[in-house]
Amino acid sequence: RNIIYVPDDYSTIQSAVENASAYDEIIVRNGSYIDYIIINKPLFIHSQYGLYNCVVRPKIENKPVFDIFSDYVTLSGFIICNNEHDRYIGIALNYAEYCVIANNYLYNLNYEIWLHYCNHTILDNNILGAFWQVQYDGIRIENSFNITVTNNIWYDHIWEGLYFIHTRNSTVKNN
Secondary structure (H helix, E strand, C coil): CCEEEECCCCCCHHHHHHHCCCCCEEEECCEEEEECEEECCCCEEEECCCHHHEEEEECCCCCEEEEECCCCCEEECCEEECCCCCCCEEEEEECCECCEEECCEEECCCEEEEEECCEEEEEECCEEECCCCCCCEEEEEECCEEEEEECCEEECCCCCCEEEECCECCEEECC
């Protein structure tokens, strides 16, 4: 497995993803990034020194910051936020299995985390919130099964902090 550093090896997270091979590790150094990241292969992506040192903001309105279409993706250690009143999603997982979304802080987004047809996925130790009352759901999970939601914190959502629809055999604890 290769280790890729952003911005040392590639200037954007998306370019690092595009040039990575399956199961590579992408380490994002401290800083602020504006990006639209499409993940279509198994990868381990994390900040180098934890979420309070690495901020990722949306690049394209109505697109997620991280758009995951692959199994076996781990995403950890980011602040994902929006400083505008536009519509954004922080992390979207579509038809993905065995993913881990952990240790992230997401705020001022319409939806922080959205799972659609995902299975065997872990959402752990994330902070999800609003300052402008623009959020709808903190975590929205649709048509999925065997989802584990543990140790997360929600605050100030207009609708639900956690919303399940057509989802079964899931665990929610210590939130």
